[in-house]
Amino acid sequence: MYIIIVGGGKVGYYLTRTVLNEGHEVTLIEFDPGKAAKLAEEFGEIVLAGDGSRIRVLEEAGCSRADVVVAVTGEDEDNLIISQLASQRFKVRRVIARVNNPRNQHIFSVLGVAATVSSTSIIARMIEREVATQEMHTILSFERGDLDLVELDLKPLSPAARKHVRDIALPEGCLLVTVIRGGKVVVPKGQTVLREGDRILALIPQDKYGELEKTLLGDRG
Amino acid sequence: MRIIIVGASKVGSQLAVSMAGDNHEVAVVDKNPESFHRLGKDFPGRLVHGTGIDEGVLEEAGIREADAVVAVTNNVNANLMIVQIARVIYKVPRVATMLPYDDPLEQFSRRLGIKIVSLPRLGARAIERCIKEVPEKCI
Numbered sequence: 001m002y003i004i005i006v007g008g009g010k011v012g013y014y015l016t017r018t019v020l021n022e023g024h025e026v027t028l029i030e031f032d033p034g035k036a037a038k039l040a041e042e043f044g045e046i047v048l049a050g051d052g053s054r055i056r057v058l059e060e061a062g063c064s065r066a067d068v069v070v071a072v073t074g075e076d077e078d079n080l081i082i083s084q085l086a087s088q089r090f091k092v093r094r095v096i097a098r099v100n101n102p103r104n105q106h107i108f109s110v111l112g113v114a115a116t117v118s119s120t121s122i123i124a125r126m127i128e129r130e131v132a133t134q135e136m137h138t139i140l141s142f143e144r145g146d147l148d149l150v151e152l153d154l155k156p157l158s159p160a161a162r163k164h165v166r167d168i169a170l171p172e173g174c175l176l177v178t179v180i181r182g183g184k185v186v187v188p189k190g191q192t193v194l195r196e197g198d199r200i201l202a203l204i205p206q207d208k209y210g211e212l213e214k215t216l217l218g219d220r221g
Numbered sequence: 222m223r224i225i226i227v228g229a230s231k232v233g234s235q236l237a238v239s240m241a242g243d244n245h246e247v248a249v250v251d252k253n254p255e256s257f258h259r260l261g262k263d264f265p266g267r268l269v270h271g272t273g274i275d276e277g278v279l280e281e282a283g284i285r286e287a288d289a290v291v292a293v294t295n296n297v298n299a300n301l302m303i304v305q306i307a308r309v310i311y312k313v314p315r316v317a318t319m320l321p322y323d324d325p326l327e328q329f330s331r332r333l334g335i336k337i338v339s340l341p342r343l344g345a346r347a348i349e350r351c352i353k354e355v356p357e358k359c360i
Contacts, residue, residue, distance in 0.1 A: 077298040
């Protein structure tokens with residue numbers, strides 16, 4: 001794959017090293033000439049000194065044939081414009097933007113940059129999960145973290161134990177995917193009765209951890 | 222007209238003073254409060270301290286009721302982000318910024334109904350006119 005990384009700060013530096021090790025072709029664009037020269041000492045000619053939010057610089061980097069463009073500068077406005085140029089003008093299929101201020105994630109998505117990564121929100125979310133739920137575990141995150149696959153075990157006192165699936169009022173957007181009972185998979189239907197010891201896999205929006213835990217496992221303490 | 226000017230830059234402050242003088246309701250946003258001195262002591266408009274790429278700051282400046290938003294900070298990409306927020310999220314009818322270079326960037330911003338003044342083009346045209354046609358009209 002051909003990957004263009006814009007921004008040679010810490011994130012850009014380690015990202016470049018990582019994807020180079022994986023055998024990808026990379027161009028790293030860095031605005032600051034001094035920084036660019038330093039990066040070139042390690043990475044060689046794949047470093048391009050220039051403003052990655054300018055069309056001619058992206059052209060020079062061969063943006064039209066890039067498979068992925070990653071905008072990881074320290075400034076959200078720069079990452080937005082770089083991403084918009086890459087996807088709208090150069091028709092790059094996969095564009096990923098770093099968002100420094102998590103509040104900007106919404107703005108990016110409305111302005112057509114859907115794939116954003118905010119380390120602040122990722123860490124905040126991890127802390128939230130750790131604090132909120134000790135009985136539910138995240139197995140997988142989809143949709144860049146908006147949707148999670150979680151697992152939990154029903155206890156004897158869980159409000160959902162001995163209930164029909166159809167009688168359980170799941171929080172909005174939650175879906176029971178499967179029930180594992182005695183090592184076997186039970187596909188949950190309306191008439192399925194949940195039992196203590198059932199391991200439940202559910203798809204949930206990331207803001208529903210608390211609600212789902214309350215519905216299936218009850219209040220803690 | 223209710224107008225928000227983001228950036229008390231040289232252009233921004235001159236525009237703000239001029240629009241306020243025409244009895245428009247002007248709010249000026251700048252992340253550096255020291256820049257507000259360019260507006261002079263008697264500036265009748267509102268001053269909002271904060272970065273223009275923040276929805277909260279723009280709302281404080283009254284973007285929900287604004288008839289026009291102008292982004293003239295010294296940061297080109299911030300300007301482009303601000304005008305897009307104003308146009309796409311808040312549906313402000315008139316939105317404008319300017320670019321210090323003539324990149325084809327205009328093309329994609331124009332799609333959204335954002336007016337972009339190209340400084341090189343504007344300057345070249347003005348100078349050309351000065352020399353060729355009406356020299357007395359040069360400022």
